[in-house]
Amino acid sequence: MVGDLVTRILADRRIKRHFRRTNRGDFEAGLVLHLCAATGGDCGEPPSAQDWPRLTDDQFDVLLDHFSAAVDAGGVAEPARAEAILATGQLRPQFVRP
Numbered sequence: 001m002v003g004d005l006v007t008r009i010l011a012d013r014r015i016k017r018h019f020r021r022t023n024r025g026d027f028e029a030g031l032v033l034h035l036c037a038a039t040g041g042d043c044g045e046p047p048s049a050q051d052w053p054r055l056t057d058d059q060f061d062v063l064l065d066h067f068s069a070a071v072d073a074g075g076v077a078e079p080a081r082a083e084a085i086l087a088t089g090q091l092r093p094q095f096v097r098p
Contacts, residue, residue, distance in 0.1 A: 039083055064088060
């Protein structure tokens with residue numbers, strides 16, 4: 001699911017430029033750690049906020065739309081679907097500039 005999300009992000013002209021210097025493997029691994037932590041898992045230390053591309057609120061909303069589509073494509077059922085989307089929304093402070 002995270003791989004699908006990253007593919008969608010890197011293909012979207014509205015946000016892909018923010019990720020052009022991001023190593024895909026590191027980005028995927030970091031997202032897994034953040035999502036795991038956000039859902040209460042003990043999966044390791046997620047990357048610090050300074051390691052993430054900075055987005056506007058609107059650009060983060062695009063990322064969330066892609067996440068929702070990736071979750072749907074992965075066949076994630078409720079309530080896990082809602083929990084995953086909520087957890088991803090909690091990453092907003094990691095990405096959005098104040």
